[in-house]
Amino acid sequence: xxxxxxxxxxxxxxxxxxxxxxxxxxxxxxxxxxxxxxxxxxxxxxxxxxxxxxxxxxxxxxxxxxxxxxxxxxxxxxxxxxxxxxxxxxxxxxxxxxxxxxxxxxxxxxxxxxxxxxxxxxxxxxxxxxxxxxxxxxxxxxxxxxxxxxxxxxxxxxxxxxxxxxxxxxxxxxxxxxxxxxxxxxxxxxxxxxxxxxxxxxxxxxxxxxxxxxxxxxxxxxxxxxxxxxxxxxxxxxxxxxxxxxxxxxxxxxxxxxxxxxxxxxxxxxxxxxxxxxxxxxxxxxxxxxxxxxxxxxxxxxxxxxxxxxxxxxxxxxxxxxxxxxxxxxxxxxxxxxxxxxxxxxxxxxxxxxxxxxxxxxxxxxxxxxxxxxxxxxxxxxxxxxxxxxxxxxxxxxxxxxxxxxxxxxxxxxxxxxxxxxxxx
Numbered sequence: 001x002x003x004x005x006x007x008x009x010x011x012x013x014x015x016x017x018x019x020x021x022x023x024x025x026x027x028x029x030x031x032x033x034x035x036x037x038x039x040x041x042x043x044x045x046x047x048x049x050x051x052x053x054x055x056x057x058x059x060x061x062x063x064x065x066x067x068x069x070x071x072x073x074x075x076x077x078x079x080x081x082x083x084x085x086x087x088x089x090x091x092x093x094x095x096x097x098x099x100x101x102x103x104x105x106x107x108x109x110x111x112x113x114x115x116x117x118x119x120x121x122x123x124x125x126x127x128x129x130x131x132x133x134x135x136x137x138x139x140x141x142x143x144x145x146x147x148x149x150x151x152x153x154x155x156x157x158x159x160x161x162x163x164x165x166x167x168x169x170x171x172x173x174x175x176x177x178x179x180x181x182x183x184x185x186x187x188x189x190x191x192x193x194x195x196x197x198x199x200x201x202x203x204x205x206x207x208x209x210x211x212x213x214x215x216x217x218x219x220x221x222x223x224x225x226x227x228x229x230x231x232x233x234x235x236x237x238x239x240x241x242x243x244x245x246x247x248x249x250x251x252x253x254x255x256x257x258x259x260x261x262x263x264x265x266x267x268x269x270x271x272x273x274x275x276x277x278x279x280x281x282x283x284x285x286x287x288x289x290x291x292x293x294x295x296x297x298x299x300x301x302x303x304x305x306x307x308x309x310x311x312x313x314x315x316x317x318x319x320x321x322x323x324x325x326x327x328x329x330x331x332x333x334x335x336x337x338x339x340x341x342x343x344x345x346x347x348x349x350x351x352x353x354x355x356x357x358x359x360x361x362x363x364x365x366x367x368x369x370x371x372x373x374x375x376x377x378x379x380x381x382x383x384x385x386x387x388x389x390x391x392x393x394x395x396x397x398x399x400x401x402x403x404x405x406x407x408x409x410x411x412x413x414x415x416x417x418x419x420x421x422x423x424x425x
Contacts, residue, residue, distance in 0.1 A: 013089065016222055019098040019114040019146070021137035022123030027154045031123065031192035031213075032086060032099055033064025038199035039214060041088035061193060083113040092218040107366060107381040108333040110140055111421055115407070118222045119148040121213075126159045126189075130172040132367040138173070139369055142180035143329060143383070143423060145403050147225045149177075150186040152213060157191040161204040179369070181400065188213050226293040227402045231259025231267075232320065233313040234349035234405075239298060251282060251298040252307055257349065257404035258397075259315065260292040261299070266316045269307055270395050275316060276303040293404075310351040312395045320395045320405060325358070326388045327425050328399075328408065330378070334419035336412070338378035338386075344419065345411040348394050349404065354413075358387040385425070399423035 020028045033050075036042045050066040057063070084099040098113030100106070114120060120141040124134055141149050151173055159165045166189045177185060188197055189205050190213060196202030199214045211219070236254035261267075265278045281291045282298040291297045299313060307313075314320065332338055338357060346355040360376040363384045378384050399406030410420040 013092075013094050014222065015094045015096065016119065016217060016220070017096045017098070017117045018119040018121060018217065019100055019110070019117040020121045020123065021100050021110055021114070021141070022154075023125065023128075023131055023133040026123040026125050027065075027192040028099055028121075028123055029065035030063075031121070031152065031154065031190070031198065032097055033066070034192045034195055034198050035214060036086065036088055037064055038195055039088065039090055041090075064192075083109050085113075090214070090218060095217065105381060107136075107140070107383070108331060110137065111144065111331045111333075114140060114144045114146060115403075115421065117144075117146050118225050119150060119217070119220065120146045121150050121152055123152050123154050123192075124169055124173075126153050126155045126165055126169065129165075129169050130176070134173070135176055135369065136366045138177055138182065139180060139364075139366055140383075142177075142182050145181075145400055145423070147222070148184045148186070148220055149182050150188065150213070150216065152192075153187065153189045154192050156189045156196060156205070157194050161189070161196075161202075163205075163207040166208075176369075186210075186216060188216065227258040227397075228260055228292055229258070230318055230320070230397060230402060231261055231265075231313075231315040232257040232293075232397070232402065232405050233261065233299065234351070235307055235309055235311045235313065236350045238308060249300070250304070251300050252313065253296070253298040254350065255296045256291055256293045258293050258402050259318075260290055261297075262290045263287075267301070267313050268316050268319065269305055270312045270314060270319065271322065271393060272306070272311070274303075274305045276301040276305055278302075310349075312349070314395075320397050322393045322395055324390045324393050326355075326390065326394055326396065326408075328386060328388065328422040329364075329425060330384055330386050330410075330420045330422045332378050332380055332382045332384070332420050334412065334417060335380055336419070337380075338384075338420070340376070343413070345413050346388070346390060346394075346408055347411065348396065348408045351394065353390045353392050353394065355388045355390045355410070358389045361385040361387070386422075388422075396424050398425060 022028050051062045054063040086097040088095050100110040100113040122137050153166050153169050170187045189208055190197045197212050233256050234254050235252045239251035239253055241249050263278050263280055268275050279300045279302045280287050343356050346353050363372040397405045406424045408422045409418050412419045
């Protein structure tokens with residue numbers, strides 16, 4: 001019996017998704033390897049395998065980066081190419097790490113890895129300080145609305161754990177981050193190679209009063225990262241069991257994108273505008289008294305209304321924007337460039353529509369954050385502000401207000417490839 005309760009508590013543990021970013025050789029993969037090793041989240045045979053591999057390569061220390069650099073080309077070049085996801089847990093929390101590449105030609109991979117993250121770890125080499133890539137990664141974290149950004153000043157052992165070096169980098173970061181929309185900035189001096197302040201507190205940084213990186217990841221408050229104000233429920237599926245027991249049952253299943261719903265709440269169904277009240281909120285384990293983002297539930301309503309996939313259930317006095325003209329920041333992810341006036345399939349929450357690219361306003365230089373208004377040629381890894389016209393109105397919020405109802409993806413109808421991800425402004 002104790003085993004079952006143990007499993008239950010593990011399943012109920014809060015999940016923190018975080019992404020790592022930084023320049024090449026800043027030590028992202030080493031940091032993740034160090035975290036997995038020091039928090040005892042890897043098996044002995046895994047450690048022995050990378051120990052053996054490190055010896056063969058002639059490394060002085062065990063190369064913990066080999067734990068995450070899974071692709072053969074990554075191991076050979078010593079760089080991260082694709083997004084590598086790693087799962088681990090401590091007694092306090094479960095974690096999903098997206099280890100994303102540092103090179104500019106892999107911007108789209110970073111956008112993919114960061115799109116669902118609660119927190120971004122951005123590594124800075126203490127010897128080099130703030131570089132172009134630091135600005136680019138912070139800009140992407142801001143663009144993707146990641147609520148918490150932690151700057152790990154790595155390789156502090158190579159600058160003799162000098163407090164002045166740490167303070168200078170911190171001041172530089174704060175200066176340019178003030179131009180961006182980043183709500184929560186943190187700074188930690190670490191050495192991923194030696195393990196200082198990663199899982200265990202370092203004696204070399206007696207001037208640093210904060211906790212270790214793992215302590216921060218375990219304790220940072222992420223409960224309010226979801227929007228619990230604006231009630232949004234995109235309908236994914238209509239449930240009609242057609243059985244004798246549930247003969248008249250009609251439920252609307254989906255995942256709550258925002259807000260808190262309770263039985264008895266007055267609701268409006270969009271786009272039709274019909275109103276009703278929530279009769280019950282059902283789950284696999286039975287009815288519940290309230291539901292909130294990001295729970296997956298089924299609503300039943302007091303009135304028979306024609307509702308189908310792609311409709312949205314909202315509260316009477318709090319509705320999303322409804323428009324066929326959508327302005328957004330687009331990250332282009334495909335080898336084929338964006339076609340001006342081109343037509344694409346657009347996916348938004350549970351809605352599938354078609355759209356046309358009306359205009360490209362400007363491109364963003366992701367290193368300097370400057371707008372490029374005279375170059376409208378959008379190619380792979382470019383980020384641009386564009387206007388789209390959709391075949392039917394979208395029900396959306398600004399991305400900065402709700403990351404679910406404010407994001408879209410574009411699909412090339414000919415090849416069925418995802419060509420872009422967009423954040424509605």
